Amino acid sequence: MKKIITMLMLILSTLSFAAKKLYVGTNAEFKPHEYLENNKMVGFDIELIRAIGKRINKDVELKNIAFDALIPALNTRDIDVAASGMTITKARSEKVLFSSPYYENALAVVYKDGTTVNSLDDLKGKKIAAQLGTTGADLAHKIEGTAVKEFDHSNEALLELQNGGVDATVIDLPVAQYYSTKHPDQHIKFMAYPNTKEYLGLAMNKDNKALQEQINKAIADMKADGEFNTLYKKWFNVDAPADMPVVLDFK
Numbered sequence: 001m002k003k004i005i006t007m008l009m010l011i012l013s014t015l016s017f018a019a020k021k022l023y024v025g026t027n028a029e030f031k032p033h034e035y036l037e038n039n040k041m042v043g044f045d046i047e048l049i050r051a052i053g054k055r056i057n058k059d060v061e062l063k064n065i066a067f068d069a070l071i072p073a074l075n076t077r078d079i080d081v082a083a084s085g086m087t088i089t090k091a092r093s094e095k096v097l098f099s100s101p102y103y104e105n106a107l108a109v110v111y112k113d114g115t116t117v118n119s120l121d122d123l124k125g126k127k128i129a130a131q132l133g134t135t136g137a138d139l140a141h142k143i144e145g146t147a148v149k150e151f152d153h154s155n156e157a158l159l160e161l162q163n164g165g166v167d168a169t170v171i172d173l174p175v176a177q178y179y180s181t182k183h184p185d186q187h188i189k190f191m192a193y194p195n196t197k198e199y200l201g202l203a204m205n206k207d208n209k210a211l212q213e214q215i216n217k218a219i220a221d222m223k224a225d226g227e228f229n230t231l232y233k234k235w236f237n238v239d240a241p242a243d244m245p246v247v248l249d250f251k
């Protein structure tokens with residue numbers, strides 16, 4: 001009997017050491033950060049969170065949901081992490097925890113070559129598309145006199161431009177870059193929007209400080225041993241900036 005109990009205890013303790021699940025939410029229509037390829041979610045953020053999962057001994061399970069549903073899903077603990085090209089903003093920091101920044105971002109204006117949008121001034125009073133709940137949508141609303149059309153998915157905001165429904169789309173710079181190079185037939189132009197530097201981070205539930213610590217340590221280790229740079233170079237063709245802050249503080 002004693003032997004059986006010892007055996008059972010042994011089995012139980014090994015089970016508790018087995019990798020636990022890490023539920024990760026993303027909105028996979030944001031190339032190169034996250035997108036679908038043959039029905040599988042791929043991209044820089046996806047590989048980053050998988051690498052982090054390995055380092056903290058957790059099995060990453062991805063959920064593809066709407067971008068503006070990510071923070072509510074973190075709050076209800078339907079997901080543990082949002083890995084979705086999410087900008088670290090002051091307003092969001094009041095609702096969720098962020099990891100160390102993993103990408104230095106800026107916003108861009110995407111427009112069709114030959115249209116009247118040739119400078120930022122031309123955007124005043126124009127029809128602009130953006131993805132719902134994003135920093136791009138916030139910016140579009142701030143430009144004087146614009147009519148902003150917001151879409152659940154960033155692809156739809158770009159498609160609206162292609163179809164002539166809007167004059168321009170405001171979206172993250174790397175996404176604009178990828179889009180214009182991958183669709184040369186669309187005569188798409190883009191320009192970085194001045195003074196929109198921001199950082200992307202992984203978001204977590206406000207009470208999950210333990211996970212935030214683990215993730216930050218994994219990111220720091222990946223930066224130190226070169227795995228971060230390898231991944232960064234694979235997706236963005238350049239070295240990761242050496243001067244990314246470790247903590248973004250808005251106080």
Ligand code: ARG
Pocket residue numbers: 026027028029030034067084085086087088131133134135136154172
């Ligand atoms: N960086 C922008 C923001 O946080 C847009 C992110 C959109 N991400 C996505 N996977 N669609 O507002």
